[in-house]
Amino acid sequence: MTQQDSDRSDNRLERGKLALAKIDGEAGSRVIAALADIAPDFGRYILEFSFGDIYSRPGLDLRAREIATIAALTAMGNATPQLKVHIEAGLNVGVTRQEIIEVMMQMAVYAGFPAALNGLFAAKEVFAATPSAGPVPA
Secondary structure, three states, X not given: OOHHHHHHHHHHHHHHHHHHHHHOHHHHHHHHHHHOOOOHHHXXXXXXXXXXXXXXXXXXXXXXXXXXXXXXXXXHOOOHHHHHHHHHHHHHOOOOHHHHHHHHHHHHHHHOHHHHHHHHHHHHHHHHHOHHHOOOOO
């Protein structure tokens, strides 16, 4: 690896750390820390690629990126721990509880009712744990 490649990698890592802290706060840091004893390189890949490269791109603001991420994870139907982190991240960057619920209901059309239900129940848990994010919609 050349010095230029090393500098570029370090910049990606620093951008990723900054983006992760802004978006996910403590929840994101806990995910990276949990990988330290089993797959520290994977934690670095998440920081560099996901947050240093993709989340840091121009074109979509963080709010739009989190709406897309919540929709995708809801549609997958099998990524509840990651979905909870991104529901919290969405709240951190200005997505409302009502918008999160609407996104998940929309996913019933394309991913099925079970995926949407799983997402809604994950949201209910996150909302209960984050009362500062406003009331649960009626």
